[in-house]
Amino acid sequence: MKIRTPVLLSALAAAAIFIGGAAHAQDSEKEYRFVMVSHIGSNDPNMNWLTMSLAEFEKKYPNVKTEYISTNNYSVQEHVRLLEQAISTQPDGIAVPIVSSDAFEGPLRRAIEAGIPVVAFNIADGRPEGERIPYLTYVGGDEYLTGKKLGEYAVAQAEAGEIPKPTRIVCASHDSAHQGLKARCAGMKEVMEAAGAKFDELFIGAEPATARNTLQSFLQANPDTNYIFTVAGWSSPWAWGVANDMKLDPDVDDKGVTVLTVDEGPVSIEGVRAGHVLATNSQGFWLQGYAPMEWLYWNKEFGYAPQSDILTGPVIITKDNADKWAELVRGVFGDKAYDEQNTW
Amino acid sequence: MKQLVRSQGLGAIIGVAVMLAAFTLIDFSGWWTIQTLANVTQFTAILAFVAIGQALVIMTREIDLSVGSVYGLAGVAFITLEPALGVPGSFLVAMAMAAFVGVLQGVAVVKGQLPSMIVTLGGLFAVRGVIYVWTGGAIHNFSADARLHPLTRLFGGELLGIEAAIFWLVFVAGLLSVVLWRMPFGNRLLATGGSRESAESRGVRTDRVKIWAFVLCSLLAGFAGILTLCNQPQTHVTLGENMELEAIAAAVIGGCLLSGGRGSILGAILGALIVVSFRYELIALGAPSSWYITFVGAVLIVAVIFNQKLARFLGHSV
Numbered sequence: 001m002k003i004r005t006p007v008l009l010s011a012l013a014a015a016a017i018f019i020g021g022a023a024h025a026q027d028s029e030k031e032y033r034f035v036m037v038s039h040i041g042s043n044d045p046n047m048n049w050l051t052m053s054l055a056e057f058e059k060k061y062p063n064v065k066t067e068y069i070s071t072n073n074y075s076v077q078e079h080v081r082l083l084e085q086a087i088s089t090q091p092d093g094i095a096v097p098i099v100s101s102d103a104f105e106g107p108l109r110r111a112i113e114a115g116i117p118v119v120a121f122n123i124a125d126g127r128p129e130g131e132r133i134p135y136l137t138y139v140g141g142d143e144y145l146t147g148k149k150l151g152e153y154a155v156a157q158a159e160a161g162e163i164p165k166p167t168r169i170v171c172a173s174h175d176s177a178h179q180g181l182k183a184r185c186a187g188m189k190e191v192m193e194a195a196g197a198k199f200d201e202l203f204i205g206a207e208p209a210t211a212r213n214t215l216q217s218f219l220q221a222n223p224d225t226n227y228i229f230t231v232a233g234w235s236s237p238w239a240w241g242v243a244n245d246m247k248l249d250p251d252v253d254d255k256g257v258t259v260l261t262v263d264e265g266p267v268s269i270e271g272v273r274a275g276h277v278l279a280t281n282s283q284g285f286w287l288q289g290y291a292p293m294e295w296l297y298w299n300k301e302f303g304y305a306p307q308s309d310i311l312t313g314p315v316i317i318t319k320d321n322a323d324k325w326a327e328l329v330r331g332v333f334g335d336k337a338y339d340e341q342n343t344w
Numbered sequence: 345m346k347q348l349v350r351s352q353g354l355g356a357i358i359g360v361a362v363m364l365a366a367f368t369l370i371d372f373s374g375w376w377t378i379q380t381l382a383n384v385t386q387f388t389a390i391l392a393f394v395a396i397g398q399a400l401v402i403m404t405r406e407i408d409l410s411v412g413s414v415y416g417l418a419g420v421a422f423i424t425l426e427p428a429l430g431v432p433g434s435f436l437v438a439m440a441m442a443a444f445v446g447v448l449q450g451v452a453v454v455k456g457q458l459p460s461m462i463v464t465l466g467g468l469f470a471v472r473g474v475i476y477v478w479t480g481g482a483i484h485n486f487s488a489d490a491r492l493h494p495l496t497r498l499f500g501g502e503l504l505g506i507e508a509a510i511f512w513l514v515f516v517a518g519l520l521s522v523v524l525w526r527m528p529f530g531n532r533l534l535a536t537g538g539s540r541e542s543a544e545s546r547g548v549r550t551d552r553v554k555i556w557a558f559v560l561c562s563l564l565a566g567f568a569g570i571l572t573l574c575n576q577p578q579t580h581v582t583l584g585e586n587m588e589l590e591a592i593a594a595a596v597i598g599g600c601l602l603s604g605g606r607g608s609i610l611g612a613i614l615g616a617l618i619v620v621s622f623r624y625e626l627i628a629l630g631a632p633s634s635w636y637i638t639f640v641g642a643v644l645i646v647a648v649i650f651n652q653k654l655a656r657f658l659g660h661s662v
Contacts, residue, residue, distance in 0.1 A: 207412075209387060214633055217383065217624040217627040220383065237578035337482075341484070343577070344578070
């Protein structure tokens, strides 16, 4: 597997065209080259989930070469530029997150029309099926189910007497325009309202001091709130800290406030292990690297095309499986990075 | 009183009085609680540091859009460098980095004859970019030992149930008020913003004054970032995002004129109090929290109109 930066990409493009041509020339040997054009750069430890899964894929399919292309200075324009450069190298398949349907539509339609199969990973084209980019399939999580499954777990724990029954839940979001975060809140809302709890969505912003101030104001004005759902893992310590400062007993027990969060990062997992957070989730990052490659391979080899999206998550992480997840994430992030990012 | 009228702090005092009267009428039991006041004053103190720095720059007829990023950079540096340098060492380096940004921007504005809005807009992006690249998107933790360090407790602890940030604000604001109203630098600062030509004809080195204003602004923003993290060390790369807008709003609500030459430390603090109080009360009254920014905008416009009318009523040219 190759990991490429945009600096090298242009220079390698011509060579890759040649290599691509060579691969086509060797169709009888069925050698393939698949490219993942990602939005996750090497400055984000989550990249390791994807690159490690690609390396694992290459072990299983030695006749396939995979390439991981990304940038550390992310912008949609830069992502589109990388995508177009990757397409110009005529790979045998492309995996790409649909960060912007509008921006990606042109290059991806051209690639598909040129016979290059495309799999969307991590972020799907959110438009109705007839309007979206005609990629093979989407491999990734489902934001609505993330909120819903976490809510169902919380309600089950409440019914078992492990935590208080929900009276009012606040979904604390750092981005009021992010449809994925809204979907997480909507999933939670459905479960909580069915359980008889009031539900509020609160825009706390991403700035830590402002977020704490906002959440504290809400909790003071709505003292019946006993569940806080933070739709980003990194904001869960803020929520816990605010509730703790207000002496609302935010640890996981049968009284006080209960905190729920998302993501399989060190903050979320260690929050669960420390008893600060009831549960978090994984969207199956590793599979989001591996499964698109398999589908590209099967499509090239046998013409297979899945008839629906392939969901890799959510997997609910609780005190029962958090230790295993911690071990797994340590393996991906490395011990040093894992410990440094545990901000509890 | 004379100074308040001269500096336009009077408008902010009237604004706070009106606001408190309104909140008392609307939500007496919710507003006048120890928890509410503790919440509002703590976050007011943090924003006030940044707003005071902004006020100093605005008084010289410039503006600093980079304060939110500098606030974030100092905080991130403080936490990230702590394992290698210890709490005192990382504090000093973080403050030095903030000062460096201030010097750089001040020199670019003064020597490069560039608009401060453009220079500091560049600073906003550049410094935020440094944070992203340096941290790789994830801020380090602050060790248990570092959290218990005496310096951390001095900046982030509490005394008699009152947060340290509030004591620091009183101390720093008092010091800067003395500098502004009792020392030559204050006169030079206001003269530079009021009429540069006139100030220079009287021997004021306006270029140095402006550079100092930018340095003080960055130092105050950096100090606010460190105070925040000493109190609550769990943070993110978004530390300080959009804080520049709140700081400018607070300074202007507090009586600073963007045309320079007028403003006050007390006004900036009261402006920050108004901004934070509105956020609290809107949420307490059940308004969607995203409305807050709309109300800040409305309050900002009303405050500017009110401050101008008040100044004219009192016989000052604005």
